Amino acid sequence: MVKLNRYIGRTVTAAIILVLLVIVGIDLLSQLIDELKEIRGDYDFVAVLKYVLMVAPGSFYQYLPFAALVGCLAGLGNLASSSELVVMRAAGISTFRLILAVIRPTIILTLLGLLVAEYVAPVSQQIAESQRGVALQKSANIHSQYGMWHREGNEFMHFNAVQPNGVLYGVSVYRFDENRELTANTFAERASYQEGYWLMEEVSAVEFAETEATKKRYSELRWDTELSPELLNILVLDPEDLSISGLWRYANYLDKQGLNAGDYQLAFWNKILQPLMILGMVMVAISFIFGPLRQVTMGFRVFIGVMVGIIFRTLQDILGPSSLVYGFDPVYASVIPIVVCFAIGVVLLAKKT
Structure with missing residues (x-):
C-alpha cells in the first residue's frame, strides 16, 4: 500500500x-x-x-x-x-x-x-x-507615476521609491487642516531612517497662509512620523503580495489611524x-x-x-x-x-x- x-x-x-x-x-x-x-x-x-x-x-x-x-x-x-x-x-x-x-x-x-x-x-x-x-524615479521630476501614496492623519505622503534599508527617494508630504485646506507642502530628494525619526535631505518646504505662501530650503530637516521602514516595506507592495504577518500588522496600523483596512x-x-x-x-x-x-x-x-x-x-x-x-x-x-x-x-x- x-x-x-x-x-x-x-x-x-x-x-x-x-x-x-x-x-x-x-x-x-x-x-x-x-x-x-x-x-x-x-x-x-x-x-x-x-x-x-x-x-x-x-x-x-x-x-x-x-x-x-x-x-x-x-x-x-x-x-x-x-x-x-x-x-x-x-x-x-x-x-x-x-x-x-x-x-x-x-x-x-x-x-x-x-x-x-x-x-x-x-x-x-x-x-x-x-x-x-x-x-x-531617476528619470522623473518631482513626482513619479510609479510611486506610492500613504495617509497619516491630516498628512498625505507620496514616495517615488522605497528601499528596504530604510531609505526613501522623492518624498512629498502634503499637510491639510480640519477644513481640508492645504497648509504646507514639503519635498525632499532623499530621506533616511534614524532612531525613531526620518532625516530629510535637500528639502524644499512651502507653507500656505491666507494671503501668501512662504518657501524655504533646507539641506537637512527632521521628519517625525509613525511610519517605520518595516511599515513602508509593507506599503510598497499590493495587499495580495504581502505576507500573512505583514497583512495583519498593517491592517492593525490602519485601524489605529482610523483608515479603511x-x-x-x-x-x-x-x-x-x-x-x-x-x-x-x-x-x-x-x-x-x-x-x-x-x-x-x-x-x-x-x-x-x-x-x-x-x-x-x-x-x-x-x-x-x-x-x-x-x-x-x-x-x-x-x-x-x-x-x-x-x-x-x-x-x-x-x-x-
Whole structure:
C-alpha cells in the first residue's frame, strides 16, 4: 500500500508541478511584455528581466490552487485512462484511501507554497519593486507615476521609491487642516531612517497662509512620523503580495489611524485560508475523475478544469470587492468559495461511492 501511495503521489505531484510551471511561465512572459513598455533611463532590459524573475515566487503561490485543480485532473485522469484506477478499485482499494493518497502530496505542496508566500515572495517582491522604483524615479521630476501614496492623519505622503534599508527617494508630504485646506507642502530628494525619526535631505518646504505662501530650503530637516521602514516595506507592495504577518500588522496600523483596512483584511483571509481552497479544488478534481469525467479524453478534462478554475476565481473576484462595498466581513468572501468547492466534491463523490 505504501508503494501504491507513493506512485499515486508522484503522478499527481508531477502533474501539478508541470501545470504550475506552464501557468507561471505564461504569466511571467506577459509581465515581461508589459514591462518592456516602461524601459527608460536606468530601467533597461536587464533590469526588466531581473524584476520579472524576482516577482516569480509570488506567482507560484497565487496560481497554486488553479494548478492543483488542473494537475489533479490531469494526473488522476491519466491513471483512469490507463485503467489503473479500475485495477486499484478491483483490488479492494477503497475510494477513501485513494483520496488520501492524492491529498497527502497536495498538503505537502500547500505547506511549501505557504512558506514561500510568507518568507520568500514578499522579500523578493519588495526588493524588485524597490529597485524598479529607484531606476524609474531617476528619470522623473518631482513626482513619479510609479510611486506610492500613504495617509497619516491630516498628512498625505507620496514616495517615488522605497528601499528596504530604510531609505526613501522623492518624498512629498502634503499637510491639510480640519477644513481640508492645504497648509504646507514639503519635498525632499532623499530621506533616511534614524532612531525613531526620518532625516530629510535637500528639502524644499512651502507653507500656505491666507494671503501668501512662504518657501524655504533646507539641506537637512527632521521628519517625525509613525511610519517605520518595516511599515513602508509593507506599503510598497499590493495587499495580495504581502505576507500573512505583514497583512495583519498593517491592517492593525490602519485601524489605529482610523483608515479603511478592508483591502488588507480581505487579502489576509484569502491567504490564510488558501490551503483550504487548494484542498477544496483537489476534492472537486477527485470527484470529477470518479464521477462524470471518468471516461473522457485528457484534453476535455483539462478544459473542464480550466473552466471550473475560472468560475471559482470569478466568484472570489466578485465576493471580495462586494465585501468592501457592502460592508460585510471579508472572511465570508474567502470562506464561501471554499465551502462551495467542498460541497460540490462531497456531493459528487457521495453519488459514486
